[in-house]
Amino acid sequence: MAKNTIEVLIEGGKATAAPPLGPALGPTGVNIGQVVAEINRKTESFKGMQVPVKVIVDTDTKTFEIKVGTPPTAQLIKKEAQIEKASKNPRDEKVADLKIEQVIKIAKMKEDSLLGVTLKERVKEVMRTCNGMGILVEGKPALESIKDVDAGVYDAEIRSGKTELSAEELRQLEEEKKKLAEEIAKKREEFTAKAKEVISAMQGKESRIIRHKLRELKIPEDIIMELLPPEPGEAAAGKPGAAGAAGAAGAAAKK
Secondary structure: OOEEEEEEEEEEOOOOOOOOHHHHHHHHOOOHHHHHHHHHHHOHHHEOOEEEEEEEEEOOOOEEEEEEOOOOHHHHHHHHHOOOOOOOOOOOOOOEEEOHHHHHHHHHHOOOOOOOOOHHHHHHHHHHHHHHHOEEEOOEOHHHHHHHHHOOOOHHHHHHOOOOOOHHHHHHHHHHHHHHHHHHHHHHHHHHHHHHHHHHHOOOOOHHHHHHHHHHOOOOHHHHHHHOOOOOOHHHHOOOOHHHHHHHHHHHHOO
8 A cells, every 4th residue: 555645835725736736646646626625624724824734645545634734833823813923022012912712722723742741731831932922811921821820820711621702802802902012112112212312322432332222221122223233344343443333323313
């Protein structure tokens, strides 16, 4: 009994007979239309995400088996949170909030690939990923929610396995996401204004010294690099010319 395994990465629910799937299946003699339909049926819940799929074909009987992998935990979190990107500054800038039911849903979807033996342990793994993405859980920093899990706060929810939210709960999450975005925008305006003030006050000093001061004030790194990018050759030499640094500082102060 000869078997041929074909591995592809497809968007959930959108497999087609086009490359790479169709040409790979052609030589096996299997019904490509049936394979595509089965893949789309099994990956429908992963719409908008890239999903690893294995097609195992028995080349003698022309039968096939579909095995669907799961997207990375971070991708599932982004789908549940309905965001495109994680936070650039996850410690200070939170971009979304998840309910415990959504975390449980992801933990169940990743059951075969997470390290935790119990659902409770897997829930905490998902929360740790949320923490690194700047995503709150139940309105709290994810690390605090992990402590709540350890304390048994969510034992009832985890035991019930409930994974779906009501329309009202989804509406509340969307409203909170908007508020978080507004808070981020306001904070970034404040950080930018403070950074420009420091750059102006330190005009004439080397760029690296000014950047060091900005970091001491906990100005986000992307704002620092936007207002005061490294001078040509600075990364290699460590010290730019004083004139060039002063010029960069002056230009940044005028932005």
